[in-house]
Amino acid sequence: MLVDEWKRLGSELPEQWAGAELRLEAKDRETADLAARLLGPAQSYRVGTTTVQFRVARDGSAPSPDGIQRLLHRVDERHIVARLSLVTAESRAKPLVPAEETLVASWAAEVAKLPADWTDLVAELGLDSSDYIERASLLCVPMNPRREGKRSALRFRAASRFGYGASPGMVRRCLERCDAEDIRGRVTVLQVFSDTRPVATQGPVWVQGGRTI
Numbered sequence: 121m122l123v124d125e126w127k128r129l130g131s132e133l134p135e136q137w138a139g140a141e142l143r144l145e146a147k148d149r150e151t152a153d154l155a156a157r158l159l160g161p162a163q164s165y166r167v168g169t170t171t172v173q174f175r176v177a178r179d180g181s182a183p184s185p186d187g188i189q190r191l192l193h194r195v196d197e198r199h200i201v202a203r204l205s206l207v208t209a210e211s212r213a214k215p216l217v218p219a220e221e222t223l224v225a226s227w228a229a230e231v232a233k234l235p236a237d238w239t240d241l242v243a244e245l246g247l248d249s250s251d252y253i254e255r256a257s258l259l260c261v262p263m264n265p266r267r268e269g270k271r272s273a274l275r276f277r278a279a280s281r282f283g284y285g286a287s288p289g290m291v292r293r294c295l296e297r298c299d300a301e302d303i304r305g306r307v308t309v310l311q312v313f314s315d316t317r318p319v320a321t322q323g324p325v326w327v328q329g330g331r332t333i
Contacts, residue, residue, distance in 0.1 A: 122192040125204040130185055138212035139177035142188075144195075146170045146202045155202060158194050161187070173207065223295040226307040231288060234312055240279050241312040245295075247272040247305040252298075256305075259297040262290050275310075 122144070133140060144159070146152040152170045162174035162183045175182035183191065195202070221229075223245070230243065245265065247256060250272045257265055257274060263286040265274035277285035286294070295307070 121196050122200075122202065122204050123189055123196055126189055126192050129204065129206050132206075133209055134211055136212045138179055138210050139175060139182065140209040141207040142174055142176060143167070143205050143207050144172045144174070144202050145205070146172070146200065151200055151202065154198060155195055155200055158198065159191050162191055178212070221306065222299045223303070223305060223307060224292055224299055226305075227291060227295050230307055230309045234309065235314050237314045238280055238312050239315060240277065240283060240285060241309050242275060242277055243291075243307055243309045244268070245274045245276065245305060245307055247274070247303065249304070252303045252305065255301065256298055256303050259301070259303075260294040262286055263294050272305075 126142075129142070144152075144155055146155055147170065149169050152166065152172055156164045156166060156172045159172060159174045162176065164172050164174040167173045174188075176185060176188040178184065192204075227243075234241070245256065245260070247253060253267065253272060253274070257267070260274065260276070263276040263278075265276045267273070268275055276291070278288060278291050279285035280288060
């Protein structure tokens, strides 16, 4: 039975198969003509006097495995004697796994969102593991980071021109050190001021959770 042949062939296809070309070899021209008509929805075409070729696919470009089984069942119902074989099979491309974003890239992406005249900001370095906290704190000492409660996160200030906070270049250098040691996480800018002009001060003061930053 052709349905049984298809089940056997289908079970032998690679796990990631996306499409396959099948060949049906009939005993004579008349039988091949009938099989080709019955398999029409599978884009069947003749490749020889008694040979019909057709497709099965998982992406909708041809009948699905279940659809092919139904078509072959129609052929079996007409008591057609033929042999089914696999011609080719295409594998589904594996999805691309995005590269992990570095901390430097995360910082650069956040800075790119800021207004051109930004002067002061508060940002958070969220770490993927609490195991990173001690080492990241040491590597980022010039940023004067502060841990946020029990969370795996360090907050810091940055200033583009003057005042209290690490310069953007220093933040980048500290994060480069973390990247070099494969410390993973992401940087998020929480608050930002633009065009501040400190007079006899070190810059603006933020109050978060009842504490000044």
